[in-house]
Amino acid sequence: xxxxxxxxxxxxxxxxxxxxxxxxxxxxxxxxxxxxxxxxxxxxxxxxxxxxxxxxxxxxxxxxxxxxxxxxxxxxxxxxxxxxxxxxxxxxxxxxxxxxxxxxxxxxxxxxxxxxxxxxxxxxxxxxxxxxxxxxxxxxxxxxxxxxxxxxxxxxxxxxxxxxxxxxxxxxxxxxxxx
Amino acid sequence: xxxxxxxxxxxxxxxxxxxxxxxxxxxxxxxxxxxxxxxxxxxxxxxxxxxxxxxxxxxxxxxxxxxxxxxxxxxxxxxxxxxxxxxxxxxxxxxxxxxxxxxxxxxxxxxxxxxxxxxxxxxxxxxxxxxxxxxxxxxxxxxxxx
Numbered sequence: 329x330x331x332x333x334x335x336x337x338x339x340x341x342x343x344x345x346x347x348x349x350x351x352x353x354x355x356x357x358x359x360x361x362x363x364x365x366x367x368x369x370x371x372x373x374x375x376x377x378x379x380x381x382x383x384x385x386x387x388x389x390x391x392x393x394x395x396x397x398x399x400x401x402x403x404x405x406x407x408x409x410x411x412x413x414x415x416x417x418x419x420x421x422x423x424x425x426x427x428x429x430x431x432x433x434x435x436x437x438x439x440x441x442x443x444x445x446x447x448x449x450x451x452x453x454x455x456x457x458x459x460x461x462x463x464x465x466x467x468x469x470x471x472x473x474x475x476x477x478x479x480x481x482x483x484x485x486x487x488x489x490x491x492x493x494x495x496x497x498x499x500x501x502x503x504x505x506x507x
Numbered sequence: 508x509x510x511x512x513x514x515x516x517x518x519x520x521x522x523x524x525x526x527x528x529x530x531x532x533x534x535x536x537x538x539x540x541x542x543x544x545x546x547x548x549x550x551x552x553x554x555x556x557x558x559x560x561x562x563x564x565x566x567x568x569x570x571x572x573x574x575x576x577x578x579x580x581x582x583x584x585x586x587x588x589x590x591x592x593x594x595x596x597x598x599x600x601x602x603x604x605x606x607x608x609x610x611x612x613x614x615x616x617x618x619x620x621x622x623x624x625x626x627x628x629x630x631x632x633x634x635x636x637x638x639x640x641x642x643x644x645x646x647x648x649x650x651x652x653x
Contacts, residue, residue, distance in 0.1 A: 348536045355535050363525050373531075380539050381546070438524025445518040464519070492515070499514050 329353055331396040338387060347384055350396075355380075357466075358404045364461045365408035365454075367426040367446065369435045375411050379404045398475040401468075405458050405476055412454040424450045440506075441499075448498035452491055459484055460491040 329337075329349040338346035358379060363372040382403050390399060427450035430436045430443045438446070449457055458477060462468045463484075470481045470488075477484070636645060 344540065348540070351536045351539060355532055359527070359532070360523070360525070369525075369527060376535075377539060377542060381543060384539075384543055435526045435528070436524055437526060439521060441514070441518045442521055442524045445515070446524075464515075496515055499518075503514070 335390075335392065335396065343387075347387070350383065350387075350400075351380055354397075354400050358400060361401065361461065361466065362404055362408050364446075364449070364465060365405075365457060366411055367430070367450070368433075371411060375404070375407045379407045382407070394475060398472055401462075401472075401476045402478070405462075409454050409458065412457075416454075426450070441503075444499045444502045445495070447502065448495040451498060452494065456487050456491045459487045460495065463488050464492070 329352065331353075334346050334350045334353070337349065355376070359372060359376050362375045362379070363369070366372055366375060379400075383400065390396070424447075426433075427443075427447040430438070430446060436443075449460060452460060455477070459473060462473045462476065463470070468476075470484050473479075473484050474481045479487075640648075
């Protein structure tokens with residue numbers, strides 16, 4: 329179901345059918361986006377459900393001047409950032425701890441290089457992590473990332489460049505320390 | 508592409524390292540609709556429950572407020588009437604006190620009060636003092652007066 333079909337269905341009064349179509353179209357993409365931000369499956373499930381509940385509550389206010397796709401990514405990213413900031417206020421970064429635990433995580437079967445990558449990403453400040461993930465994993469154009477994060481493209485490019493350099497350097501340090 | 512970039516590229520090309528529990532995505536729509544329905548339902552019943560709990564408490568509070576208001580009104584009215592009388596008394600008392608304090612000497616006392624009350628003339632008083640009091644008593648009274 330395309331974004332246009334979902335919105336037409338919703339506006340015709342078939343709210344639940346439209347919502348089910350929307351969830352079906354976006355659940356996997358949003359899940360992986362959130363999962364890369366928070367790492368743990370259960371936390372991802374909470375954030376994803378909160379995202380879709382917020383979508384359900386505010387879909388009638390969606391004006392259509394932004395793409396449904398960027399609007400959904402914005403809600404999912406904000407939900408992830410809220411989760412991460414809540415973790416920080418509780419003292420410490422649980423994402424870093426989760427990255428350390430990846431080797432024993434049942435729902436992670438990556439190799440050493442991938443563990444180093446997620447451990448390095450976990451060290452980034454939350455918003456920079458969102459920029460890095462959207463660009464590096466999803467290969468989202470800067471123009472779209474700017475709409476998702478409501479930031480200028482110039483600032484995003486600089487942020488991504490710094491994040492990329494930091495991740496590279498942290499990964500290299502970890503690998504060098506290991507061998 | 509340098510060696511460090513290779514690290515990041517190799518990590519990306521290694522594929523998706525995360526997994527989900529089997530069938531996780533299959534029932535997500537149903538789970539979400541169930542959650543939305545569950546969250547919407549208690550909200551209505553919660554409002555009813557809150558009103559059911561608050562209603563007797565609010566009635567009781569309103570009754571207390573009414574009783575307190577009436578009591579306060581009666582008390583303020585009574586206090587206002589009583590305060591008028593008291594203030595007159597106090598004014599009278601103050602005047603009397605001032606009258607008592609005012610005489611600064613024995614002569615003044617005789618002149619202001621005793622003399623007025625008994626209507627004695629000055630000569631009678633002088634004769635009385637000369638006959639009834641000794642010279643030393645008169646000197647002492649005179650010394651205390653100035």
